[in-house]
Amino acid sequence: MRALSPTESASAPAFARDTFGGVTEDTTRTPTPVDAIADRYHEQAVALSPMMATYLGLDEHQDALDDFSPEGLAARDAATREALAQIGAAQPQDDVDRVTIDAMRERLGLDVEVYDAGIQHASLNVIESPLQGIRDIxxxxxxxxxxxxxxxxxxxxxxxxxxxxxxxxLHEAAGRGMVSPVRQVTACIQQTKDHTASDGYFATLKKQHPQIGDAIDEAAAAYARAGDRLREEILPKAPEADGVGRDKYPLHSRAFLGAEIDLEETYAWGQEELARITAEMARVADQVKPGASVREAMDALDNDPAYTLQGTDALQRWMQEKADAAIAELADTHFDVPEPVRTIECCIAPTQSGGIYYTPPSDGFERPGRMWWAVPKGVDHFGTWRELTTVYHEGVPGHHLQCGQTIYRSGLLNNWRRMDVWCSGHGEGWALYAERLMDELGYLTDPGDRMGMLDGQSLRAARVVLDIGVHCGFEAPAEVGGGEWTYDKAWQFLTAHADMAEGFLRFELDRYLGWPGQAPSYKVGERIWMQLRDEVKEREGAGFDLKAFHRRALDIGSVGLDTLRGAVLGTL
Known part of the structure; x- marks a missing residue:
């Protein structure tokens, strides 16, 4: 794929024309002044964030951590504002530049809004705040x-x-009246206890690497002190209410979607989508076991040896086999998969949160993309019917294809586009779209596997309703009694639409309550991806090529969803 030269016509999107033109993957594009601005900002971001350098697989400052102080946050904000001013004055030379300019204005502009709102200073929740990031790196x-x-x-x-x-x-934010809710603070205190327990993360790591035991002890002691400080200094100031409010929620939503949505309409759509999925699950349950309810069908699947794995070693092997098979079967048929992206590593994570996640390859692919499963303590029995769709979500055609293909496009995209920018609605929306696509392509025809996909979709639709409803103060659904949302109503609603262990769902609910706008970005992002595909299909008619659509859309990179739509349709 190549971009237009400055002298070529820009009457149609370069992505559409180049994709269908059969240009080879090693075609390169001459960098422009816009690329220089983006690359300079990328270099500043890496210099200011040693943890980002690690995430990208770079060698710089690997013995340091980010500066999370007000001064450190201000330094990153200053770099963002400088780049935003530069890109605002830049002139595009081709369609790739037009996307870069639009994406940087949108993403960096939101970063400034988030900084000015004090959200970065008050960052404290159960999943995505410095407490977790420092350990996770x-x-x-x-x-x-x-x-x-x-x-x-x-x-x-x-x-x-x-x-x-x-x-x-945190103290500066508290001085502005911004403190995370009690539920988030208490859960983070428990995380520090879990990490520093005799069988926790630090103790396990010390057994593996006793030669750095003193350093590990220092870090463990710091986490123990952090738990004490949260209890003594932050918890007394924490509010009881979980919701951020209707006035603040739109900024959170835009930050995760890169698009402004009608929250009332989306709240109603989430309930309609959930009803559709619930009805489909009932139909599939009858295929699993004639006459069975959804719960009875799931019990039957859980007790079926054909869907059972015992032990984490078996789980890791199964993940790897399924991920490798998907790559082998989808490459060159439904997707363009670059050669380096045809390798993925499936790993059991060193933590025990229950989460499943993906980390992208390093630039140059010395470190491959990896799918991680953080198996909860004591869990050694796994049902594959639940998780096949997750392999597609995290692997190919999900995150691994999406992230790997973007990193691979060094001849087309600048470093900021390839490695820095990430929009949850784009990325998680694509991964959820990838699950649905695998169903469309016939990979989930087995009733058990399809039930697993629908069960996951049910959770994603339920949290659209729950997240928007709680944080915006909308009326709760009739099935939980209507009226004002409460924690108990949220728990009742979540457990009615997600079949998972209580500990996992408690964590999930805490996550939604403490990270407003993120959880709906999966399902809302999928909705926008589906709408975009339908629009392109309608415009192109008989000439529509699904493989080509995927290629040109993914080659844009993980931009905000409004930028994605404009880039694909040529309206930027």
């Missing part, structure tokens, strides 16, 4: 050589200072 650090282990040790010694800096920002 160690999962991506190699430990194959003595030097690499020593680097981990030096970074462990940086943990106390990083956590202290975080508290500086």
């Amino acid at each position: 160690f999962d991506l650090m190699p430990t194959d050589t003595p030097d690499q282990v020593e680097t981990v040790g030096r970074r462990m010694r940086a943990v106390p200072r990083a956590l202290d800096q975080w508290f500086e920002s």
Whole structure:
């Protein structure tokens, strides 16, 4: 794929024309002044965030952690504002530039809004705040050589200072009246206890690498102190109410979607979509076991040896086999999969949160893309009927294809487009679209596997309703009694539409309550991806090519959804 040169016509989107033109993947594009602005901002971002460098697989500052203090946040904000001013004055030379300009204005502009609102300073929740980020970054650090282990040790010694800096920002936010709710603070306190327990993360890591035991002890002590400080300094100031309110929610929603949505309409659509999925699950239940309810069909699947795995080793092998098979069967048929992207590693994570997640490959693919499963403590029995759709979500055609293809396009996209920008509605929306697509392509015809896909879809639709309803103060659905949303109503609603262990669902509910706007971005993002595909299909008629649509859409990278639509349709 190539972009237009400055002298070529821009009357139609370069992505459409180049994709269908059969241009080879190694065709490169001459960088422009717009690319220079984006690359310069990328370099500044990496310099200001050693953790970002690790995430990207770079070697810079691997023994340091980010500065989470007000001064550190201000430095990143200053770099963002400078780049935003530069890109605002830039002139595009081709369609790729037009997308970069639109994407940077939208993404960086939102970063400034979020900073001005104080959201970064008050960052504290159960899943995506410095408390988790500092610990999580160690999962991506190699430990194959003595030097690499020593680097981990030096970074462990940086943990106390990083956590202290975080508290500086939390206190500044508290001075502005911004403190996370009691539920989030207490859950984070428990996380510090879990990490520092005799069988927790730090103790396990020390057994694996006793040569850096002193450094690990320092980090563990810092996490224990962080738990004490949360209890003593932050919890007394924390409000009881979970919702952020109708006036604040739109900013959170736009940050995760890159699009402005009608919240009332989306709330109603979420309930309609959930009803559709629930009805479909009832039909599939009858296929699993004639006359059975959904619950009875799920019980039958859980007790069917054909869908059962025992132990994490078996789980890891099964994940790898399914992920590899999907790549082999989909490459060159339904998707253009670059050669380096045809490798994925499936791993059991060193933590026990129950989450399943993906980390992208490094630039150059020295570190491959990886699918991680954080198996909860004591869990050694797994039902594949629930999880096949998850492999497609995290692997191919989900995140692995999406992220890997973007990183691979060094001849087309600047470094900011390839490695920095991430929009949840685009990324998670694509991954959920990928699950539905695999159903359309016939990979989920087995009733058990299809039930698993629908069960996941049910959860995603339920949290559209729950997240928007709780945070905006909309009236609760009739099935939980209507009126004002409460925690008990939210729990009743979630458990009615998600068949998962109580501990996992409690964490999920806490996540939605503490991270407004993120959970709906999956299902709302999928909706916008489906709408875009339908619009392109209607415009192109008999000439519509699904494989080509996927290629040109993914080659744009993980931009906001309004930018994606404009890029695909040529309206930027």
